Amino acid sequence: MASASLQERARALTPPALPTLVRAWLPVLVLGGLTLLLHFVVGPAVGPYYSKLLMDIGINVILAVSLNIVNGFTGQFSIGHAGFMAVGGYTAGMVTYYGGLSLWGSSLPQGGFLGPGELLFALSCLLGGLAAAGLGYIVGLPSLRLRGDYLALVTLGFGEIVRVLVQQTDDVLFSAEELAAVPVWTLPTKVGGALGFTGLPFYTSLFWVYLFVSLTLLVAFRLKASSHGRAYLSVREDEIAAEAMGIPTTRIKVRAFVLAAAFAGIAGALFAHEVGTTLNPRELGFQKSFEAVIMVVLGGMGSISGAGLAAVVITLLPEALRSVADYRMVVYALALVVMMLVRPQGLLGLHELWDLPLVRRLLRRGGGAR
Amino acid sequence: MPTSLLRRAAPLLALPLLAMLPLLGGCGDTAPTAPQGGPATEPVAQTGPILIGEYGSLTGSEATFGQSTHNGVTLAIEEINAAGGVKGRQLEVKVYDDQGKTQEAGTAVTRLITDDKVVAVIGEVASSLSMAGGRVAQQYGVPMISPSSTNAQVTRIGDMISRVCFIDGFQGYVVAKFALDDLKADDIAILYDQGQAYSKGLKEDFARELVAMGGRVATEQAYTGGDQDFSAQLTAIRDTSPDAIFVPGYYTDVGNIAIQARKLGITAPLLGGDGWDSAQLATLAGDAIEGSYYSNHYSHEDTRPAVQTFVSTYQARFGAVPDGLAALGYDATKLLADAMGRAPSLSGKDLAAAINSTTDFPGVTGTITIDPERNARKAAVIVQMKGGQPRYVTTIHPKGAEPAAPAEGAAPAEGAPAEGAAPATEGAATP
Known part of the structure; x- marks a missing residue:
């Protein structure tokens, strides 16, 4: 009789299939729709310059939201995000550039939207993410046993190592004949050195950027709301208590680190193939890492929408301030100092955008479902 | 746990599928292409500035x-x-x-x-x-x-x-030739910025030209732009006691390098490229840069x-x-x-x-x-820092393009023959 009631209770507790399915898929459909809307309607309407700004924003959102998984969720302090970005960017660049040279004999973009070239590019983004994740695992495993400042030092050192190694590389090969003349395993040393990996095809478009932005946001939100994600948060709140509750803290930290590295790698791949960017070691140095940290801190450690919002602000700020650009770093520093004094928890703190009373009221009035 | 994770992650797997949606709608080629189209062929306004x-x-x-x-x-x-x-x-x-x-x-x-x-x-x-x-x-x-x-x-x-x-290939040649012919310096140390494509490229061109003309590279040392302390590299250079030191960097670092070199007792002249060209150089380096030479695009004393x-x-x-x-x-x-x-x-x-x-x-x-590679063919000048000012020393023409009678301080490249004689460095700079 106990079992019967248990079955009944289980049935009563099982959520109805259809609404659950709708709720699970709604964000995917919305984000996917927005991505297509951006690419096919907004992009052509606003022209190449504003499209480029939108792409820059998207790439920075990926960086900030992914770094937030490490710095915000698990409370670790990583300042080597640009290093992972560089690894992803160079890996993807080698795939599309040398892959394009050997497949089509040309490094120019092949095919139109979702043509063969773009599919190779999508593959290269995933490979870039994988390479960064792999390196994240190798770096994270020993260093995440450390805490606080030490991790910051290790990640900072990692970023610098990547930068200096890339600087030592040789010139990019120009033609398929040159490519055929060298053994494949030497290709990682032919990525342009200090001048940068030049000649990469411009595949990055609003579609690809916001596809990966959607992926990043979905993963981050789903993670934060899951029991697995709560383990991440518990590491941030109190490592000793989390350990006592049976949470493998080091493993959790490494997972967060690898996940963040993977997305940084994808961001790097998108960055590498964007019009008007150059993949060079100087660009992906300490400053870029620090920019990502600023975005996370400014938005509120642990707040996904906060990190995204800060990424938007920080991308647009220098464009708006182009005339007084000299004072941009002063503005950054001032904003951070004021932030630390007035709102040490960041713009949104631990909350999401829709947790704010004002937004909540608006949503309710508008008949929002949340 | 794994199954629940999988169920949560399932919608994510849909994203790549979503990406394929336009494909199902027919041929993707008819879709408007990304902003990177061909060359812009918009009509340019015919009036106004x-x-x-x-x-x-x-x-x-x-x-x-x-x-x-x-x-x-x-x-x-x-x-x-x-x-x-x-x-x-x-x-x-x-x-x-x-x-x-x-x-x-x-x-x-x-x-x-x-x-x-x-x-x-x-x-x-x-x-x-x-x-x-x-x-x-x-x-x-x-x-x-x-x-x-x-x-x-x-x-x-x-x-x-x-x-x-x-281009740098020519500049490397100019400095190497000047060092060998005019300074009689054939044992030259190099200190370059490994983070700058300009510096790295110029270093390679210089070293190649120097060796080709019978000189020797005493040692190659690297720094990274923005470094403050060059004593390790400079000590290594001092140990080889070179005739001159080639520093193909930007004026921002060269000032520091010059001061620290003199402090370490290095008296050999410094040589550089057009990256030195700034009124700030003398301000930064003071007396330390006196007597050093660099190649430049022109001299105001011409x-x-x-x-x-x-x-x-x-x-x-x-x-x-x-x-x-x-x-x-x-x-x-x-x-x-x-x-x-x-x-x-x-x-x-x-x-x-x-x-x-x-x-x-x-x-x-x-x-x-x-020229056909869209580079400019012309002569370079060598200037020397004297009294905080770059003073004109000599003009060096591209290989095979020297004017018949090299006139001191006058008209560089004016008499350069325009026939197919390629710039000296063209062959070397082409991969």
């Missing part, structure tokens, strides 16, 4: 580069407009700061071309920034003239990109009338002696205006063709001929 874009490092650590260039451009535009403009229209320049960062440079050029609709772009000084901006200009089919990027790779981007300065007129008008306008970058900015703008006058229309294709067919253009920095 002609808008030229410029991007440069007006702020940042190499700020004097951008400012000097901009002064030169401004002066040229004012002179052209005073003389009636081009095709009866006035010229106007729109300048954006790139802070010496490649990403900013790319954004600035995108904005100039797509938002401001400029007909041509002038910039940049640093080669890595010209590479970033140049690829954008090539993409949109708008001609770009780099006033002073000397790395060979820059003009290889494509037919829209040209320059009015010599006695040619074109140079002297330029120097005096520039001084009257900006209250300073123009450096090489100002002269190159001036030349780039004048050459562009000349090409605009010759081009049948101001479309990217016509204008680029006109620029690329420039021959024997009389510039301040020498007579400029754009």
Whole structure:
């Protein structure tokens, strides 16, 4: 009789299939729709310059939201995000550039939207993410046993190592004949050195950027709301208590680190193939890492929408301030100092955008479902 | 746990599927393509001022580069407009700061071309920034003239990109030849910036030319731009007691290097390239830089009338002696205006063709001929720092292009033969 009631209770507790399915898929459909809307309607309407700004924003959102998984969720302090970005960017660049040279004999973009070239590019983004994740695992495993400042030092050192190694590389090969003349395993040393990996095809478009932005946001939100994600948060709140509750803290930290590295790698791949960017070691140095940290801190450690919002602000700020650009770093520093004094928890703190009373009221009035 | 994870993750797997949706709708080719289309073929307005874009490092650590260039451009535009403009229209320049960062440079050029609709772009000084901006200009089919990027790779981007300065291969030759012939220094140490494409490229060209002419590289040491302490590298150099030290970096670091070298008791002269060219150099380095030499695009002490007129008008306008970058900015703008006058229309294709067919253009920095690789063929000068000022020492011509009777201090490249004699370094710089 106990079992019967248990079955009944289980049935009563099982959520109805259809609404659950709708709720699970709604964000995917919305984000996917927005991505297509951006690419096919907004992009052509606003022209190449504003499209480029939108792409820059998207790439920075990926960086900030992914770094937030490490710095915000698990409370670790990583300042080597640009290093992972560089690894992803160079890996993807080698795939599309040398892959394009050997497949089509040309490094120019092949095919139109979702043509063969773009599919190779999508593959290269995933490979870039994988390479960064792999390196994240190798770096994270020993260093995440450390805490606080030490991790910051290790990640900072990692970023610098990547930068200096890339600087030592040789010139990019120009033609398929040159490519055929060298053994494949030497290709990682032919990525342009200090001048940068030049000649990469411009595949990055609003579609690809916001596809990966959607992926990043979905993963981050789903993670934060899951029991697995709560383990991440518990590491941030109190490592000793989390350990006592049976949470493998080091493993959790490494997972967060690898996940963040993977997305940084994808961001790097998108960055590498964007019009008007150059993949060079100087660009992906300490400053870029620090920019990502600023975005996370400014938005509120642990707040996904906060990190995204800060990424938007920080991308647009220098464009708006182009005339007084000299004072941009002063503005950054001032904003951070004021932030630390007035709102040490960041713009949104631990909350999401829709947790704010004002937004909540608006949503309710508008008949929002949340 | 794994199953629940999988269920949560299932919607994520849908994203790639979503990406395929347009494919199902038929052929993807009919969809509007991304902003990176072919060359922009929009009609250019036929009345009103002609808008030229410029991007440069007006702020940042190499700020004097951008400012000097901009002064030169401004002066040229004012002179052209005073003389009636081009095709009866006035010229106007729109300048954006790139802070010496490649990403900013790319954004600035995108904005100039797509938002401001400029007909041509002038910039940049640093080669890595010209590479970033140049690829954008090539993409949109708008001609770009780099006033002073000397790395060979820059003009290889494509037919829209040209320059009015010599390339590093030649500069390496010039410094090596000067060191061997004039200084009688054949054992030379090198200290270069491994983070700058310019520095690394120039170092390689110099070392190759030096060895080819019978010299020897005593040691190669590297630093990274922005370093403060060079004592380790300089001590290693001192141990080899070279005849001279080649420092192909930017003036910002060279000042520190010179001071620390003298402190360590190194008396050998320093040699450098056009990256030294800034009034800031003497301010930064003080006495330590006295007696050192560098190669440059022009010297304000050159006695040619074109140079002297330029120097005096520039001084009257900006209250300073123009450096090489100002002269190159001036030349780039004048050459562009000349090409605009010759081009049948101001479309990217016509204008680029006109620029690329420039021959024997009389510039301040020498007579400029754009070669098939869109580089400028011309002579270089060697200057020496004396009393805080770069003083003219000698002019060195491209290999095989020496004038019959080398006249001291006069008319570099004026008599350079225009027949097919390739610049000395062309073969060496081509991979």
